Every structure is written in C-alpha cells, then in structure tokens.
Amino acid sequence: MSLDEMAPPETEAPAVLRVDELAVEFRGVKALQGVSFTIPRGGISSVIGPNGAGKTTLFNCISGVAKHQGTVELDGRDLSRLRADRRATLGIARTFQTPLLIAELSPMENVLLGAHAGIRGGVVGLIVRRPAVRADERAARARAAELMEVLGLDPDDTRRAGSLPHGDRRRVEIARALISDPKLLLLDEPAAGLGADETDQLLLDIQQHAQATGMTCILVEHDVGLVMRVSRHVVVLDAGRLLVAGDPREVAADPRVIAAYLGDDWSEDRQ
Ligand SMILES: Nc1ncnc2c1ncn2[C@@H]1O[C@H](COP(=O)(O)OP(=O)(O)OP(=O)(O)O)[C@@H](O)[C@H]1O
C-alpha cells in the first residue's frame, strides 16, 4: 500500500471522539474558544492550523493535561471531569511536540514505562521484580518487542534513549503510547525533524497498526499536503477557533481555509 491509498473515504461511522464547546484561557489569552467537532472511528484524522492556533492546547484538553471548559466524550462517555491518568486508562494515549523519553533508559525500558498500568505492582513491581509481576512483565516485553518491530525499532537495542537519532526517539515515544492499546492516539507533530521518506514510513506503520487494532489516530501536522493525503477527516483551527472540519477534499476547497493558508496549493506533493 502506498501513502496515497491510505485515507479511506469518510463514512457515517459513529464518532469515537466528540468535543463540545471547548474553551481554555491562559491569563486573558483565549487559546481555545467554542471548539466543537467529532472524529470518526478508525484510521488517521488530523488537526491543522497556523502556529498558536491551539492545536497542542486541544490535545492537552483531550488528554486531560489542561483544565478546560466544555466537554470531551470518548465513545459516548463524558471524560470532562476526569484527570489525565484516568483518561489514559480509558484509552487516550499521546505523544508530545518534543519527545519525552527517559534518556538513561534503553528504548525497550522506555516503551515498558507505557505498560506500567497493566502490570501488577506498576513500575515499582518491574524494578523489584516480584514473582507475581514476572508473567505480566514477560507479556509486556513481548508486546513491546512486537510494537517496536512494527515501528522499525530493534527491541534488543542497548543504547540509551538519549543517544538515539531523533527519528528513533519519536518511534520509541510512539511505541510507548501504543503499548497501552489506546482507542485514541494523539500525535503532536510526529514528523517534525524527520525526512519525507521517514515520515511516510512512520505514518504507514501507524496506519497499519490502526487497521489491525481499530485504533483512531489524531495527527497534528504542519505539512498540509501530507495531511490531505493521509487523513479521512480534517479539523482546522485558527486563533483558537474552529475554522472548518470535514473530509480532506471539502476542507482543501474551503475559501476560509485557503485564505488562512495564503492560497497554498495542497494538491501538490511537498518538495
Ligand atoms: N501554558 C501556557 N501559558 C500561556 N499561554 C499559553 C500556554 N500554552 C499555550 N499558550 C498560548 O495559547 C495559544 C495556543 O497555543 P498552542 O501551543 O496550543 O498552539 P499550537 O497550535 O500548538 O502552535 P504550534 O503550531 O506553534 O505548536 C498561543 O497563543 C499560546 O501562546
């Protein structure tokens, strides 16, 4: 499958995520106001918008890192009053605009940190290696190795995460998010610092994982041409407000979006 064939046509599938009237204010700055949209279940959808549009703030609201007004519903369940750790348990995983890894640990150890909620005794259990924990740990290691392989990482890599090339750090962070088997994966600019081929491969790997598991991924990405090729649904933010949301063709043809992007031609492949 090539990247061009990745985005299935939008269907009437029920939404996996619904946000309604989201609003966030930082000391007088309205980072988000009145933002409402839905995301269809499965595959990749994207959020785009100029710098400062509120994309990361939106992810912070969905994952529960930012205090917000309005509601966030996952699979029809209102998560708005729940803390980030509870939302993670219910199926929301994310990566950050700058990869957050523990530099001193190996790639495998970093990925296993994402599995701690499912291992009896948690991270402490992993460290002290209680017998009851070993079976869980074995299963978690096997799953981590599987995911690392899907993402093109070597599970036996003994280097410290801090010494890895940027692209591998991104992949480790994504594997760590995937090991909790999320319903919804939020990727904040995963392509930043990667080459075009590396980005295409990464998105293909994520698409493959989404197809195999039924997961939905929401991507924040500045390369609008790439977004239009891989997404089934696109949400456009501008200065904290929802500009438009719809399938890629609708969005690319919308005069408000063209104006916000100064008439960029999104049909062309990026250079
Ligand atoms: N912790 C914070 N304190 C104060 N203002 C903030 C904070 N986080 C974000 N903002 C402001 O909120 C607005 C939205 O920021 P946000 O980081 O969500 O934008 P973004 O779309 O992710 O931008 P970029 O494309 O540069 O990553 C901006 O005006 C930003 O300056």
Ligand SMILES: [Mg+2]
């Ligand atoms: Mg951002």
